[in-house]
Amino acid sequence: MADEQMRQATVGDVVRVVHRRYDPATAEDWDTVGLICGDPDLPVRSVLLAVDATAQSVDEALERGVELLLVHHPLLLRPVSSVAAVEPAGRLIHRLIVGGCALLAAHTNADSAADGVSQVLAELLGVDISAPVIPSHSDSRIGLGRIGDLVEPTTLSEFADKVYDELPLTAHGLRIAGDLQRVVSRVAVCGGSGSDLLADAARLGADVVVTADLKHHNAGDFLAAHDVALIDVSHWASEWPWLSRAARLIETDLAADGFQVKAHVSTIVSDPWTARR
Numbered sequence: 001m002a003d004e005q006m007r008q009a010t011v012g013d014v015v016r017v018v019h020r021r022y023d024p025a026t027a028e029d030w031d032t033v034g035l036i037c038g039d040p041d042l043p044v045r046s047v048l049l050a051v052d053a054t055a056q057s058v059d060e061a062l063e064r065g066v067e068l069l070l071v072h073h074p075l076l077l078r079p080v081s082s083v084a085a086v087e088p089a090g091r092l093i094h095r096l097i098v099g100g101c102a103l104l105a106a107h108t109n110a111d112s113a114a115d116g117v118s119q120v121l122a123e124l125l126g127v128d129i130s131a132p133v134i135p136s137h138s139d140s141r142i143g144l145g146r147i148g149d150l151v152e153p154t155t156l157s158e159f160a161d162k163v164y165d166e167l168p169l170t171a172h173g174l175r176i177a178g179d180l181q182r183v184v185s186r187v188a189v190c191g192g193s194g195s196d197l198l199a200d201a202a203r204l205g206a207d208v209v210v211t212a213d214l215k216h217h218n219a220g221d222f223l224a225a226h227d228v229a230l231i232d233v234s235h236w237a238s239e240w241p242w243l244s245r246a247a248r249l250i251e252t253d254l255a256a257d258g259f260q261v262k263a264h265v266s267t268i269v270s271d272p273w274t275a276r277r
């Protein structure tokens with residue numbers, strides 16, 4: 001479609017396109033996804049994608065002059081009775097509203113989806129995906145995590161090097177549990193906190209699981225019960241690669257609907273850990 005035929009997209013148009021890819025009905029019951037602030041009727045020329053709504057990502061959104069910030073983690077996951085600008089989340093909401101920028105979250109609806117967080121992570125790590133680790137009740141092609149085989153079996157050491165090379169750099173780095181010389185072929189991944197799906201990954205024959213937020217007891221108990229290696233990565237780094245995919249899909253889906261919108265990806269590292277000794 002030629003530029004002059006393009007129409008002006010609104011916040012509502014962007015929300016509709018995002019929800020077509022990442023259906024809110026597929027979000028977990030406890031999750032709060034969708035528009036957090038913003039007027040659906042206001043125009044959008046460009047959007048910024050970030051893992052977290054933080055002071056830094058809001059700075060970037062307002063400096064770039066985008067009209068919508070799409071984040072992975074909901075800013076208000078727990079119910080609140082006030083968004084006064086006296087708490088961090090309230091201050092961000094005020095800055096966004098004053099700055100004319102809507103805030104939209106795609107969280108567990110973006111985890112489970114095709115072209116979602118775990119699918120993008122698995123593809124990045126060279127996994128030929130066969131299925132979700134925990135399929136959704138409604139559609140077995142989507143769900144939590146992804147499992148599949150590497151094109152070439154390799155050692156845990158070499159696979160960990162690939163994970164390190166492919167993910168964005170963080171102070172967290174990655175932690176490996178297992179014999180570095182063991183051969184790994186079947187890989188399970190879960191972007192974000194994946195400790196709840198370790199047992200399912202083992203049942204499906206994973207040689208190694210790549211996820212984030214593994215704790216002493218769940219990792220230790222799992223390793224005692226299963227001959228499966230673990231790679232614990234930064235939560236932020238495991239989800240960030242999805243942003244580029246989502247940005248491209250939002251641009252192409254909106255263009256197909258006759259809207260020209262530019263989607264930028266924030267490179268701000270919002271992993272909370274800033275140094276390692």
Ligand SMILES: [Zn+2]
Nearest residue numbers: 192193235239
């Ligand atoms: Zn997350």
